[in-house]
Amino acid sequence: MDGSRPGRPAVSLDGLGKKFRLTHDRNWTLKATVLNGHRTRYEEFWALRDLTLDVDHGDTFGIIGGNGSGKSTLLKVLAGILRPDEGRASVDGRLSALLELGAGFHPELTGRENVYLNGAILGFTSRDIRRRFDDIVGFAELDRFIDEPVRNYSSGMYVRLGFSVAIHVEPEVLLVDEVLAVGDLSFQKRCLDRFARLKAEGRTIVVVSHDLDMVGWLCDRTAWIQNGALRAVGPSAEVIDRFATGAEGTVGDGGNGSDPTGGGLGLERLSSDDLVRSVGLVDPNGHPTATVGSGRPVRFRVRYDADAAGEPVTVALGLYRADGTHVASINSGAATRGVSHDRSTTAADHGDGAGIVEVDYDVPTLPVQPGTYELSVALHDATMRKVLERHTHLLRFEVEPTGVDPQNGLVALGGTWAAR
């Protein structure tokens, strides 16, 4: 940690913005520029806008978001590849970016020559590399092939060598873009072990990934980016939860994973001021229930005050295992949109008092393994842009074993065996 100073965040973004030019005529030429009088037609597109964020030294920080949300652009700005157009991005300490493994490899050169070349591109001196050479080759498990041209390498060997060089740069800040899924299982495991070691050594790791489980497992804190803007930042479990259910807001920044929405899990959290009035499970016979069998039918029922909502509502449900693993998210989409307008009839049907709407989500066979699960509920406006209300881990329920076969894992496949 020689290059870092105490008291400064490892990564600091201050009003960061990055715009791209969308050139309509991509094949613009010198002639065209001269003839048009240096006016080329392009549209500006802000890939990132107004991002303010700090990552402390020693943090493992996740960045999640949908495709095209700006995650990778952010990483490239941090890596110095792209220059910000607004604001500031600073990284404190020696940086290594794993954006694409083996990007600097030359196919005609041997593995050995490429290790030196790639190391130099990543900022190593030849002496540094010579000292670590055996470690690099050993980690990549390429001892026998290191003097072969890399064009003869399999894609797995290629990325293993790339990963190995990058990880041996011994960065104080490591940027990783969706590259953990390389090599076979044993190599992946050693990659994760290496991340854990870097983490234990107090190095800062910033991970961009679509793998929410991995982010949840690896990262202390997570930021959710959407359309180039920061939607939420805070303890990973909560941000991932919000991302999965499509909600927004900044989670209280406790930093140590404490739940700022305040302890109690369950329906007692609902008050008469809330739009959501109740959420529960209903069995096939229409009776409320607290448990459901694995692979059996179940109906999730949400009741909310459409009167108070005052606009068409989309209902979103998030199903989680008790350990926080995200199982599924669904939303009612258009199905509930018309409801608030003719709620008089709906409400009358149920006789539950003015304005209360009941929404059911029917699952013919609940395809999850036995265990304890939690349900999150969120109400959005009809366009899903605005969150009206959200309750994380509102309902806790048990899924009970039903089959005779011992099962493990995340889902219940519901298959049958046959032997001939």
Added chain:
Amino acid sequence: MPASRRVRSTTRRSRRDLVRLLQVDLLVNLTLRDLRSKYKRSALGWTWSVLNPLVAVVVYSAVFSVFLRIQPTTGDPSGIRSYAVFLLVTLLPWQFHVTSLTEATRSITANGPLITKIWFPRWVLPTSSVLARFLTLLVEMAVLLVLIAVIEGHYAFAWIPVVLVLMALQLLFTIGLALMVGAANVYFRDVQHFLGVALAPWMFLTPILYPLDMVPTDREFLGMGYRTLYQLNPMVSWAEAYRNALYDLRFPSIERWLAIVGATVVVLALGAALFRRLEPRMAEEV
């Protein structure tokens, strides 16, 4: 561009101290990559780099010396009179000029995958292309010196320091040009085609195949004598200076040196300035 200066990230600043030391390693490695990969998977390998000037000398000698009867000057004070030597002392530096620029033009665009994935100072790419060709030139010039000694029986060895200074200045001059064309080619791919068109006339407008004396002094164009206009080409100064040192065996005139140093400083400064201006958005445009 005050805005971009304001937002320059400290990522670059904190790394700059380190990088200043490391660029030597980066340049060495990229230059080696260039040299090692150049003749990989070719049967003749490095023979090609010898064959190229050899064929040029034979063809040019036949056409210009035998067919067109161009007379080389007599070396003063060396007394040499050989078209092949007369030609080679300027042709080898010229071929360095041509191959360097051709390869430097594509050095950034061809490394697009690298540029969009890893940050490193981009100027090392055109520079290492030039350096790789420069190492080739060093070997060729050494061979040439030996050839002159063996065939002509005259010894140009005493002039090696002068030639080395000329070569060092030409290296810097070429790096300046390489930075310009390499960076500009990212934004306008016309540059690489333009260069292909421009290099041939440029060669014929430099005293390589014929002596400078043959350029007329008694005709004018736009109020300037042909010879004066002709000498605006900076490569004229290098060609004449190389020829002075290796063919005539005398010290180039002070005017030549001033022109050479002036051109080097101006081109290198312009190249660096242009490159710095075009560098920030290279990863987006490449």
